Amino acid sequence: MSEVSTIGVDLAKNVFQLHGVDAEGRPVLRRQLRRSQMLEVFQNLPVCLVGMESCASAHYWARELTKLGHEVRLMQPSYVKGYVKRGKTDKADAEAICEAVTRPSMRFVPVKSADRQALLMTHKAREFLVRQQTQTVNAIRAHLGEFGIIVAKGIQNADRLIAACDRADLPAPTRRALNLLADQLIDTQRKIAQLTADIHADAKANDxxxxxxxxxxxxxxxxxxxxxxxxxxxxxxxxxxxxxxxxxxxxxxxxxxxxxxxxxxxxxxxxxxxxxxxxxxxxxxxxxxxxxxxxxxxxxxxxxxxxxxxxxxxxxxxxxxxxxxxxxxxxxxxxxx
Incomplete structure (x- = not known):
């Protein structure tokens, strides 16, 4: 049996599909793995070129396989799609990845370090909370509008919105619901401020x-x-x-x-x-x-x-x-x- 030189890995949550070829392009490895088997299998394989789509957990696996000595290349899924021959199966996807990673014209995604991913997660968490803040403000404004209370649009008017909730003569069930939304808005703004401070501190320390x-x-x-x-x-x-x-x-x-x-x-x-x-x-x-x-x-x-x-x-x-x-x-x- 020829030695595997290139492997395409179709990533998923729990079950991974491998497709490997030798130096002449002949298939020599077709295997399905559980997540827990991934590192053990690659430890026992010779050092080779590994291709993966740049999707969830791809950067983590790229870092781990690089530690084992393999050369890992990540690709945009849209660039790999053209190499799928027929049908949508894990085997077909792994074979397409194995083919695409060897193309000289392929564009690859640089592997992110853990520190860089951590900073990006801070940005993503802040962006998520900002969207949540907007949803909460819109909900409070819409509910108050049902009782004839109108407040100008814009996140800069969030304090006026909360003050209008406090002053309004509303039924008890409505006030309880709006108070919950107002508390959630204040808590979300506090979390946004914390993450913003972290980002500012990082930007200040980076040349x-x-x-x-x-x-x-x-x-x-x-x-x-x-x-x-x-x-x-x-x-x-x-x-x-x-x-x-x-x-x-x-x-x-x-x-x-x-x-x-x-x-x-x-x-x-x-x-x-x-x-x-x-x-x-x-x-x-x-x-x-x-x-x-x-x-x-x-x-x-x-x-x-x-x-x-x-x-x-x-x-x-x-x-x-x-x-x-x-x-x-x-x-x-x-x-x-």
Missing amino acids: AAQRLQTIPGIGPITASALVAALPDVSDFRSGRDLSAWIGLTPKPHSTGGKERLGRISKMGNRYLRRLLYLGAIAQVSARRRGEPGEDWLWKIAERKKPKQAAIALANRMARTAYALLKNGTQYQAARPA
């Missing part, structure tokens, strides 16, 4: 995050998220490649030699894209309220709608972030001619 914060529109949260989520910037050929990786470049629809550029692709990291957009829309809004000028932002704000101008600025911010991270420099505003 790259400090340099990113010199870019207008990028604060501690966005800077920390960029440092935690971005792979090594040397993997990108240019700032445009980084912007495309985040999903801020136009999606092409070209045929017959005619090039057509549509809306932004919205591929890649949605969280980073949203943070950059929020920082950009704040910059655009502030600039539109200012004095007319000849700077780039004023010109594009005059030509485009606010949201379109914000997308263009977010694209520019991503490219600037690439330059700062690659060169180890700080942002310097363009001097007027």
Whole structure:
């Protein structure tokens, strides 16, 4: 029997499927594993190339298998799909992964360290609580509206919302329900503040995050998220490649030699894209309220709608972030001619 050289692993919660081939591409291993058997089996295998889809627990298994001496490569599931021959089975998926990982044109996902995943989890937990805060505020406002009590929209009016609950003459069951929602809102805001403080502390201690914060529109949260989520910037050929990786470049629809550029692709990291957009829309809004000028932002704000101008600025911010991270420099505003 030939020695296995490449293995495709189809990950799941409890049952994993392996497909291995030798140096000539002949199948030599087809096996189904339980989670508890994973490390034991790979300890007894010769050092080989292991391919996995970048999905839940993939980074953990990549780190563990790397410790055993294997070379692990992660791939986007959408890139692997084209190698599935027929049907949707674990065996077919593992075979497709084994084939895709050997392709020279395949793009791989860098394996995240445990520390980087921990920081990203802080960001994700904060984002989840912010959504929960918005849901709670909307619920309280809607319930008060049923009793003729109207409070202005916006999270900045959350205190007015709670005060309106306290002052309102409401039936006892309604007051009890609204008090529970108000307590939940206060508790959620406290948790958000704790996580925000943790992110600010990390951004303050990180040199790259400090340099990113010199870019207008990028604060501690966005800077920390960029440092935690971005792979090594040397993997990108240019700032445009980084912007495309985040999903801020136009999606092409070209045929017959005619090039057509549509809306932004919205591929890649949605969280980073949203943070950059929020920082950009704040910059655009502030600039539109200012004095007319000849700077780039004023010109594009005059030509485009606010949201379109914000997308263009977010694209520019991503490219600037690439330059700062690659060169180890700080942002310097363009001097007027």
